[in-house]
Amino acid sequence: MFYQFAKTVVKLIFILMFRIKVIGKENIPKKGPVIICSNHISNFDPPLVGITSPRAIKFMAKEELFRKKGLGLLLTNLNAFPVKRGMRDRNALRTGLKLLSEGKTLGLFPEGTRSKDGEVKKGLAGAGFFAMRSEATVIPCAIIGSYKKFSTLKVIYGKPIDFKTLQKEKPGAQEVTDEIMDNIKALLEEYR
Structure with a gap:
């Protein structure tokens, strides 16, 4: 309930501050596990993707944010969960897989930083790990524009990534992430 309330408030603020254009929202499945993978240009990217997606998203966020007074509680209430950067965080990987097994939507910024x-x-192998270890549909997402007041921001949700050809080669997590990043780059090139 708090997530929906916050989404409404943030949406109102963003609509007043920016001209937001959303393309391809229909590519996000209504049911089942989904991984939305986006490029990362600003701290405002998670709320932007959150308000433009038709589904509630569970974002993975850097652990340091959860240590700040009040912010950690807010992030937890907004469905985010912590990940330790620069190392393989097994707890975060387990949490992500559990959410996907429950049919939820996982939001990732594979680059790991803005x-x-x-x-x-280059994307980190975590996105490929989740794609390989779950039955989730992977949706590439591109954010284009500037967060300057009254500027236009485009959020493009691409078609689900088809890994069939790649799976025949038995790829590693990094190769799958590379494929995801290629799809994000293709969206950026098409819609810039």
Whole structure:
């Protein structure tokens, strides 16, 4: 209930501050486990993806944010869960897989950190791990624009990624992540 209330409030604020254009929302399945993987250009990306997705999203967020007074509680109430960066965090991996096994939507920024120049960086293997270890539909997402007041922001949800060809090669988690990042880059090139 808090998530829906917060989503409504944030949506109102974002609509007043930015011109938001959403493309491809229909590509997100209504049911079943979903992983939404997006490029990462700002701290405002999670709320932007959250308000434009038709489904509630459980975001993985850096552990340091949960240590800040009040912010940790807020993030927890907004369905986020912590991940330790720079290492293999088994607890975060278990949490993500559990959410997907329950048919939930997992939100990831595979680059692991914001891109300072707006260019897509190499993704971390975690996104590929979740894609390989679950039955989730993987949706690439591209955020295009600037978070300057009254500027236009585009959120593009691509078609589900088809891993059939790649699966024949028995790829590792990093190769699957690379495929996800290629799909995000293709959306950026098409809609810029």
